Amino acid sequence: MIISVASGKGGTGKTTVSVNMALALGTGVELLDCDVEEPNAHLFLKPVIERSERVETPVPLVDLTKCTFCRKCSAICRFNALAVVGEKVLVFQELCHSCGGCMLVCPEGAITETGRELGTLNFGARESIGFINGQLRVGEAMSPPLIKQVRAAADPKRLTIIDAPPGTSCPVIAAMNGADFVLMVTEPTPFGLHDLKLAVEAVRLLGIPAGLVVNRADIGDREVFEYAKREHLPILLTIPFDRRIAQAYSRGKNIVEEFPEWRERFVALYHDIEAIITAKGKAVSCAK
Amino acid sequence: MKVAVTSKGTLLDSEVDPRFGRAPYILIVDTDTWAFEVVDNGNNANAFKGAGIQAATMVSDKGATVLMTGYCGPKAFETLEAAGVKVIDDITGKVRDAIKAFKEGKVTYAAAANKEAHW
Numbered sequence: 001m002i003i004s005v006a007s008g009k010g011g012t013g014k015t016t017v018s019v020n021m022a023l024a025l026g027t028g029v030e031l032l033d034c035d036v037e038e039p040n041a042h043l044f045l046k047p048v049i050e051r052s053e054r055v056e057t058p059v060p061l062v063d064l065t066k067c068t069f070c071r072k073c074s075a076i077c078r079f080n081a082l083a084v085v086g087e088k089v090l091v092f093q094e095l096c097h098s099c100g101g102c103m104l105v106c107p108e109g110a111i112t113e114t115g116r117e118l119g120t121l122n123f124g125a126r127e128s129i130g131f132i133n134g135q136l137r138v139g140e141a142m143s144p145p146l147i148k149q150v151r152a153a154a155d156p157k158r159l160t161i162i163d164a165p166p167g168t169s170c171p172v173i174a175a176m177n178g179a180d181f182v183l184m185v186t187e188p189t190p191f192g193l194h195d196l197k198l199a200v201e202a203v204r205l206l207g208i209p210a211g212l213v214v215n216r217a218d219i220g221d222r223e224v225f226e227y228a229k230r231e232h233l234p235i236l237l238t239i240p241f242d243r244r245i246a247q248a249y250s251r252g253k254n255i256v257e258e259f260p261e262w263r264e265r266f267v268a269l270y271h272d273i274e275a276i277i278t279a280k281g282k283a284v285s286c287a288k
Numbered sequence: 289m290k291v292a293v294t295s296k297g298t299l300l301d302s303e304v305d306p307r308f309g310r311a312p313y314i315l316i317v318d319t320d321t322w323a324f325e326v327v328d329n330g331n332n333a334n335a336f337k338g339a340g341i342q343a344a345t346m347v348s349d350k351g352a353t354v355l356m357t358g359y360c361g362p363k364a365f366e367t368l369e370a371a372g373v374k375v376i377d378d379i380t381g382k383v384r385d386a387i388k389a390f391k392e393g394k395v396t397y398a399a400a401a402n403k404e405a406h407w
Contacts (some may be wrong), residue, residue: 078336083341086371
């Protein structure tokens with residue numbers, strides 16, 4: 001089972017919710033930090049990193065001795081990663097999305113693949129909780145290829161909890177696509193609501209069931225709660241704006257460790273999600 | 289010789305468009321005869337990525353050896369350089385004035401891109 005924790009707006013508490021749910025459940029969980037541009041889940045989970053791996057994405061390499069400058073490669077590239085001028089072929093590696101189209105259409109077999117460094121995958125664990133994060137190479141503009149590699153490295157036998165990046169664009173889609181459930185963490189402010197709406201639209205396009213965690217639930221206004229009701233989005237957990245929680249956070253401490261009564265709330269959160277997924281599965285099998 | 293000028297319109301009296309890759313038109317002007325070809329850059333202007341690279345390839349294909357524009361980014365510059373097209377940037381005013389300045393030799397060639405890449 002894969003639960004992706006997303007938000008729309010940044011700084012609402014995705015990492016807090018992901019890490020605390022992982023800690024509350026303990027065994028059989030693997031936490032993936034897919035916010036590869038600024039991974040921070042390790043600061044709170046504090047796993048022991050066992051190994052790191054440099055990862056690449058394929059980009060074209062043109063053999064000019066075979067090239068006839070026919071331009072089929074540059075014509076098929078939607079991202080203009082190849083340019084043929086006179087008897088020169090330029091490859092703009094940073095524009096390449098690794099589709100392999102140029103290699104397929106080259107009639108001379110002049111194109112092979114080389115690698116562009118995406119960043120690093122780090123593998124570790126905290127006791128029985130598995131942990132993987134991706135760290136994007138500084139200067140790399142595309143994070144989805146690395147996010148996909150973080151996800152591909154996950155152990156499918158375990159419950160996967162994904163700490164997704166903020167926003168609603170390609171990186172978030174890469175961190176939500178194929179998940180069984182998207183848990184949206186929001187805050188009851190106009191800003192939180194605005195971005196939540198965008199994120200909910202994206203999740204609906206993907207056809208994944210979703211639920212909400214409202215963090216700092218007693219600030220702002222009631223709009224988020226009314227929106228959730230209108231959209232039939234279940235609110236699965238509310239976390240108050242509590243100075244003690246903020247203080248613990250500022251010291252890198254986790255809610256479930258500092259305040260044991262929260263452990264069962266995060267376990268209950270997981271069971272609620274499980275129930276929604278199971279109910280949806282049944283509805284689908286009935287429909288079939 | 290042929291000089292490419294980015295333009296907001298289709299005439300010699302049109303304003304120079306400061307953008308290269310996403311200019312609506314590029315005029316390919318013969319500096320000896322003032323004859324010119326209008327290239328509709330509309331498809332490029334809406335390109336998803338790499339508009340400058342496409343425009344640079346096109347300018348070279350049209351036989352221009354000099355490009356006059358406002359701003360030229362690093363990828364477009366690299367492509368133009370590979371194609372042997374020299375770049376004159378910071379051009380403003382009308383296409384006609386740009387060509388006039390070129391013919392009078394009152395231009396400076398750029399040694400590098402003068403705009404950062406877009407993402």
